[in-house]
Amino acid sequence: MSQQLIDAIADMREDEALALVEELAGSGAPPLAILNDVKTAMDIIGQRYEESVYFLPELVLAGEMLNQIMEVLKPSLAETAAEKSLGKVLIGTVKGDIHDIGKDIVGFMLKVSGFEVRDLGVDVPAPKFVEAVREFQPQVVGLSGFLTLAFDEMKATVAAIEKAGLRDQVKIMIGGGQIDDAVREYTGADAYGKDAMAAVKLAKSWVGG
C-alpha cells in the first residue's frame, strides 16, 4: 500500500498522483495493489463529498484522475476478474430531456461507492428503460429530469416498468432540478434525492449495503 498515492489522489494533487502511479507501475508494483490504493482514495473522496468538504470540482477532478490512472494500468489489468459490486443500478435521463450533468455525477458517485452502473444516456424512452431492466437486472433504477415535462415522462416510465411486470424487482429513485416529494408521489417512484450523495444512500439502503 502506498499512503503517498492515497493522499495525493484524495487531496487532489493530480500531477503527483499520476507521477506516483507511473513510478509504481514502472517499478513492478502489482497493478491490483495500485488499484486498491486508488479505490481507498476514492472512498475518502466520497466521504469528504458526503461531509460537504468536497464539491463538484473535486468529484470531476477525481473522475479525471481515475480515467488517467486506468489508462496507465489497463494494459496490465486485462485478465483481472471483475470485483464484486454492491449491486446494479440503471440510470438515465427520461425522454424529451437532454440534461446530463446531474445524472453523470450520480453515476460517478454510485460507481466509486461500489455499484455496477449502466447509464442509458439522455432522452431515453420508457421502453428502453424496460428493456434494460429486463436485460441488466438492476436492483435500482434512477430516473433523471430537469423539466416540468419530465414529471409525466417519469410517471410513464414507472408505469411501463410496472406494466412489464418488473416493478417488484426494482426500487426506483428520481432526481433533477424541480423534483420534490409531490413529484415523487405523482410519478409512483419509491424515493427522490436532492443530490448525488442522496442517490448513493438510497441505493445502499435498498441493496442492504
Added chain:
Amino acid sequence: MDKQKAPLSAEEKLEAAFQRLLSPKDPAGNDLQFQSAEAKANYQASITRIKDAIQLREPDRVPVTVLPSMFPYLNAGMTVEEAMYDYEKCTTAFKKFVLEYRPDMHIGASAPGPGKFYELLDYKLYSWPGHGVAPEHCYQCNEAEYMKADEYDLLISDPSFYFRNFYLPRIGGAFEGFKMLAPFTSILEMYGLAFNFVPFALPPVQASFQKLFEAGAEALRWVMAMGASDGALTAMGFPNIIGGFTKAPFDVIGDTLRGTKGIMLDIYRRPDKLIAALEHLTPIMIAMGVSAAQQTGNPLIFIPLHKGADGFLSDEQFKKFYWPTLKQVMLGLIENGCIPFPALEGHWESRLDVIQDVPRATTAWMVDQSDMVKVKQTLGQNACLIGNVSSSMLKLGTPQDVRDYAKMLIDTVGKGGGFIMSNGAFFDEAKPENVKAMVEFTREYGVYK
C-alpha cells in the same frame, strides 16, 4: 466657468429610468396611447407597485407576476415548435395568456425565440423542436467544451476576436468563414490596410456573411413581432418586467464556454487563468446589461444564476471564483441606473450569508427552491424577493395548496414590503387553475393595510 451639469448619481439615473417607464413611448417616439384611462392607471399602478417593492417600501398591495417558460403556448394548445416558427400564433397566445391571468407584469412573448433564425445560423449550442427535441418540448442546451482548456490566453487578450474567430464557428455553422478574418485591431494605417481585407474576398467568408444577412432579416422580423406584442400589452395596461439580460462571469464560462466539467477542472488546473478570464468578462457583462436597458428603456436586468447554487462549489470556492465578479457586475449595473434581477435557480441556502452583501434596495431576486423565510431573514433584509411558488405545486398541487402557500409568503416574506409574488422557476406545464389561484389570491389577500 464650467457650465457642465454634474453627472447623475446612480439613484438619479434609476429614478429617471422609472420616470421613463411610467410614460412609455410608441415606436415613433411619441407618448404611447393607452387603450383606456383604466389601462393607463393599471399600467402606472403596476410600475409604482414594483418600484416600491424593489425599494423595500410597502406598495398598495403585493405585486404579482407570472414568469413562465413555455406555459402560455402549451396551454393555448400549440406545440413549442409552432410558437417558435409562427410569430403571430406565438404573440397571440401570449396576449391571451396575459389578459386571462392578469399579472401586474409579464415577460413578453420572447421565450420561444425565432426557430427559423436558429436554423439560418445552423445553431449548435441548443437543440430545439425539430432539431433534436420533440415538437412539444422546450429547447435545451448542449453542453460541451466550446472553449478549449488552452484558450484562456486568447480569450483574455482579445475577447471579441476570440468569440468571432474561435467560439462562434463552433456554436453555429453560419460562422464558419469567420475563422479566416483578421483581427480588426490590425486595421491601423493606410500602409498595409488592404491586407486585412483579403479574407472578405474569399468564398467561405462571403458565404458566412450571406447567411448572416438572412439570419439578421429573420431576427428583425421576430423583433418587430415581439415589439408590437409588447406595445399592445403596454397599451392595455400590462408592462414587461424584463429590460434585458446579462450573466454572472462564472456562468458565462461554466455554461457555454468551458462547460460544467471544464470549469470545475480549471478551478484546480488553472485557477489563475480562470480568475483573470472572469475579471476580463466583468466589464463586458456590465456593458451588456446597461446597453440592453438603454435599448428597451427598462432598467430591470435579468441575471440567471446557475453554477453557484448549493452543492456545486465549496464555500471557499464560491467566495473566490463565483461571487466577486457577480457582485462587480451587479454594482456596475447599479452604478449605471439599472436594477439587477438575479434568479437563484435551484437551492441557494448555503450562499445567503455571502450574497446578502448587496447595496440596500437596489436589487430584485427571483427565488426558486430555497427556503423563502430564511432568504427573507438574510438577503431579504437588503433586497426585494420574487417567488417562489414551485413548479411542482403549480403542476401537481391544488388551487388550495397554492393559496395556502401564497398566504404564508404574504404573511411572512411580504411583511413590510420588498416582495413580489411569483412562481420560482420558469415552467412549461401547470394546471391553469393553480396559476390563476396564485394571481387572484395575491390581488385579494396581498393588500397592505
